[in-house]
Amino acid sequence: MIIIYSGGMDSTVLLYKYAPFIKLAISFDYGSKHNDREFEAAQYHTSKLEIKHIRVALPFINELFKSDLLKSGGDIPKGHYQDLSMKQTVVPFRNGIMLSIACGIAESIGAEKVLIANHSGDHTIYPDCRPTFIGAMNEAMAYGTYTNVNILSPFLNMSKREIALLGNHYKIDWSKTYSCYEGQDLHCGTCGTCVERKEALEGFDNTQYLI
Secondary structure (H helix, E strand, O other): OEEEOOOOHHHHHHHHHHHHHOOEEEEEEOOEOOHHHHHHHHHHHHHHHOOOEEEEEOHHHHHHOOOOOEOOOOOOOEOOOOOHHHHHHOOOOHHHHHHHHHHHHHHHHOOOEEEOOOOHHHOOOOHHHOHHHHHHHHHHHHHOOOOOOEEEOOOOOOOHHHHHHHHHHOOOOHHHOOOOOOOOOOOOOOEHHHHHHHHHHOOOOOOOOOO
16 A cells, blocks of 8 residues: 655654555645654654655646645634635635555555544534545545555544544654654644644644644
């Protein structure tokens, strides 16, 4: 199997959970403000687990798509994921594009499954993270490949807190993951993903939120 791996909390837990079975980890550089920081974290964990890791550039997304998550976009909104303003961070059909590319790579290298770490907290504002989308995309990928490549999305109905608890089981160093949409050296602590990260890690020992 292969994994779409950002270097954030959720995909890092997924990486550790399925590490013995992963042939390849793919990080996508689509021009977000935080891609570079995420990639540093992704390199750390894939190197530690001795998993092959590649970076796939998708410059057309930053050039042609509209989203404040992108370098070509406006300021990152502050607040919780449930706030209407967070829709400004949606990159249109991002998961659809990444899953399509990962599907083609999977068939090319003989992998049957593509791992993705979307979770229930994503459902509110990200349509390409919802169960209906994942189900439809899974069916399309299976029909569109000779080897019936499909999606494995084990966190689909889990909360970020539940994912964080699972990550503690694997003794993941959270300071070596990156989530902030601002892409600075330290997490801003106020964007949607930072707020969700703090809630997920609340009360944990041996974690430092700002890295």
